[in-house]
């Protein structure tokens with residue numbers, strides 16, 4: 001049986017993708033599953049290996065990429081990030097909506113596959129607000145923050161491309177953004193909930 005359509009959440013680092021997806025995972029029991037990416041970046045305090053990311057060395061990652069284990073991978077802000085085939089299969093095996101949190105390069109690479117997700121871009125009202133959020137999150141060094149702001153400016157411009165995303169959500173007020181996200185996913189959520197009743 002064909003499973004539910006996956007969901008791609010993209011947008012600048014600090015736009016609120018993780019915040020929104022954590023709300024979905026919390027509010028909808030057994031409906032969504034997170035595609036746990038691999039990354040070569042260092043874990044942040046509180047991040048759990050295998051839950052937030054699979055934290056790996058560059059050598060380990062390259063070996064797995066070369067072995068064809070990834071659906072997509074990209075270099076972002078000095079580190080490699082990638083979605084393994086296994087990460088998606090683990091969620092789809094549970095008949096859950098698979099959520100991918102990936103950058104714009106990842107979006108373009110996923111478009112070359114037959115995954116057929118719903119593409120959502122989470123954006124911010126301005127680069128100044130993004131900088132404030134990233135600084136307040138206290139996860140980045142000044143160097144990393146500057147790299148992310150540069151990448152964000154490019155993302156904000158390129159994400160306007162017609163047809164690239166099914167929806168662009170400006171995450172200004174969090175609850176309003178979350179309502180928009182739930183609305184665009186309503187049909188898929190209902191399908192999964194119905195299928196789990198039987």
Ligand SMILES: Nc1ncnc2c1ncn2[C@@H]1O[C@H](COP(=O)(O)OP(=O)(O)OP(=O)(O)O)[C@@H](O)[C@H]1O
Nearest residue numbers: 012013014015016017018019133137171172173174
């Ligand atoms: N609407 C909002 N208003 C104010 N702060 C917000 C809002 N949404 C998220 N935040 C805060 O902004 C920060 C960045 O959010 P979050 O970590 O979810 O971004 P992200 O897009 O997942 O970033 P990354 O791609 O780096 O993982 C967090 O500290 C979060 O609490």
Ligand SMILES: Nc1nc2c(ncn2[C@@H]2O[C@H](COP(=O)(O)O)[C@@H](O)[C@H]2O)c(=O)[nH]1
Nearest residue numbers: 013037073074076081082083101102103106
């Ligand atoms: N192309 C991919 N991008 C990914 C993946 N996992 C995360 N990301 C993106 O990386 C940046 C930075 O994330 P952070 O956790 O270091 O703040 C962010 O834009 C994510 O969307 C992936 O598997 N592939």
